[in-house]
Amino acid sequence: MDFIKSFIDFLSAPTISFTLLTVTFPFIFPPTDWFEAKNRQWGIYKLWSNKGGLCIFTVITLFFIVGYFDPYFNLTMTKPDNIPIIILIYSMFLAVWYGMKKAFLNDERLDRGEKPEEWNDPEDKVLVWPDLVYIELIALILFMVFLIVWSILIAAPLEEPANPAATPNPSKAPWYFLGLQEMLVYFDPWIAGVIFPTLIIVGMMAIPYMDINKKGDGYYSFKERRVSIFIFMYGWLVLWVFLIIIGTFFRGPNWNFFGPFEYWDPHKLVPLTNVNLSEYVWLKLLNKGLPTNIMVREALGFLLVIGYMFIMPLLLAKTKLKHLLEYYGPVRYASLMFFGLSMFALPIKMYLRWMFNLKYIIAIPEWFFNI
Numbered sequence: 001m002d003f004i005k006s007f008i009d010f011l012s013a014p015t016i017s018f019t020l021l022t023v024t025f026p027f028i029f030p031p032t033d034w035f036e037a038k039n040r041q042w043g044i045y046k047l048w049s050n051k052g053g054l055c056i057f058t059v060i061t062l063f064f065i066v067g068y069f070d071p072y073f074n075l076t077m078t079k080p081d082n083i084p085i086i087i088l089i090y091s092m093f094l095a096v097w098y099g100m101k102k103a104f105l106n107d108e109r110l111d112r113g114e115k116p117e118e119w120n121d122p123e124d125k126v127l128v129w130p131d132l133v134y135i136e137l138i139a140l141i142l143f144m145v146f147l148i149v150w151s152i153l154i155a156a157p158l159e160e161p162a163n164p165a166a167t168p169n170p171s172k173a174p175w176y177f178l179g180l181q182e183m184l185v186y187f188d189p190w191i192a193g194v195i196f197p198t199l200i201i202v203g204m205m206a207i208p209y210m211d212i213n214k215k216g217d218g219y220y221s222f223k224e225r226r227v228s229i230f231i232f233m234y235g236w237l238v239l240w241v242f243l244i245i246i247g248t249f250f251r252g253p254n255w256n257f258f259g260p261f262e263y264w265d266p267h268k269l270v271p272l273t274n275v276n277l278s279e280y281v282w283l284k285l286l287n288k289g290l291p292t293n294i295m296v297r298e299a300l301g302f303l304l305v306i307g308y309m310f311i312m313p314l315l316l317a318k319t320k321l322k323h324l325l326e327y328y329g330p331v332r333y334a335s336l337m338f339f340g341l342s343m344f345a346l347p348i349k350m351y352l353r354w355m356f357n358l359k360y361i362i363a364i365p366e367w368f369f370n371i
Contacts, residue, residue, distance in 0.1 A: 005070065008063075009259025014246055015354045021238050022347065029222075031230035048100040056093060073260045076249055080157035083150075084175050085248045092241055096233070102220035103229075116219035169253045169266060178247030179240050185255070186349045188360075188370040196346075203339045210332050235343050274359035277301050294364055301362035305371060308345070313337040 011017055027044055030036040039045050046052045064086065067073035076082060106116040126132065159168075173181045183192035215224035222229055250257055252264035275284075278297050282290050291297045317325040317333065325333045352358040362371040 001066075005066075005259075005261040009262050012250055012259045014250065014257060014350075018238070018242070018347070018350065021242060022234075025234055025238065026230065029226075029230045029233050031227045036226070045104060048097060048104050050101075053097045053101070056097065060089065060093060067260060070261050072263050073249075076260070080154050081172075081175060082248055083154060085244065088175075088241065088244070092237070096237070099220060100222065103222035106220050107223040110221070110223075116221065118219040170251060170255055172247065172251070175244060175248060179243040182243040182247045182251070183346065186346070186353050190368075191371065196342075199339065199342050203343075206335060206339070210328070210336055212328065212332070231340065231343075239343065239346055272357055274353070274357050276360045276363035277304075277358060278363060280356075280358070294366065298362050298364060301360075301371070304361055309338070309341055313341070 011020070026032075026035045027038055027042070028047070030039045047056065064077065067077050077086070102117065106118075109116060172178060180192055180197065183196060186192070187196070211228065213225065213228070215221065249260050252258040253266040253268065256268050256270055258264055258268075277300060278290065281300055282288050282297065295302075313334065316337070321333075324336075328336060349358075349361075352361075360370045362369065364370065
């Protein structure tokens with residue numbers, strides 16, 4: 001058992017777990033024909049069957065059972081603040097598994113020339129009253145009962161009054177902000193705390209206006225929306241939910257990484273020297289001092305950011321993604337590329353920090369402007 005725990009601690013290191021998730025993700029939610037063929041060849045699609053769902057549920061449950069009896073993981077797992085994360089993991093699994101199961105069943109029906117399971121005759125109508133209202137009322141009552149039982153059995157996560165002489169270590173945001181707190185490790189507060197949340201909200205609002213694909217509209221389907229589902233799932237599960245899980249179970253004192261079964265040593269020190277891109281270029285590569293002119297000093301950073309966000313979409317529109325530009329039009333294409341590249345900027349910056357200790361691509365503390 002100790003070997004298994006040590007192996008899980010090793011895999012849970014974000015550099016390994018995040019990489020494993022990123023590499024395996026297109027095989028689980030295949031966005032192209034090649035990944036779809038591998039998904040079928042290796043039987044990954046069976047995850048969305050009843051047996052596959054039961055296996056995933058069993059693995060998650062065994063993990064938490066072992067964690068409950070572990071002296072270190074138990075302290076983190078049973079904190080009232082962290083109970084919602086456990087519920088989040090189960091509800092996330094149930095929602096994804098059920099949706100993908102229905103999607104694959106509908107894809108099989110469509111391949112046979114049948115209508116999707118959700119199809120109804122336009123003449124059939126469901127009345128808001130009493131049909132829908134009764135369902136909502138029952139759901140409301142059940143959820144109220146759940147909250148009452150929860151509040152009785154689990155103490156509210158209230159701590160002692162704030163003491164300016166004693167700072168909690170680690171000091172964590174509420175669970176629903178832990179994803180943003182994890183982003184603060186890689187970006188300045190104005191990006192992680194303002195820009196990214198705004199892009200998430202605006203991006204979600206813009207989806208109905210950017211999505212002109214009528215297939216899969218009103219019914220579950222994966223085959224007819226492979227790329228869209230892959231991008232959405234990666235953004236939701238990997239770049240949001242997984243960051244919350246990292247902040248909850250893997251971040252300990254001094255915001256250091258710890259495995260779920262590892263002791264949270266407050267004296268653990270990780271020697272890191274974060275370096276800005278301009279320092280890499282001028283001090284290490286050119287062996288010169290930093291220029292006094294800000295624009296000269298950060299010229300490479302500006303070129304990289306402008307090239308990534310603005311020049312690359314133009315080049316792709318004339319080459320690999322020419323069909324996308326013709327299908328969506330210039331406005332939708334530009335919006336899609338802006339939101340997509342902004343989303344993938346997060347994992348890119350995470351790897352730059354992990355691999356090269358790169359702090360900022362553009363570092364202008366004189367203007368409080370860092371990227």
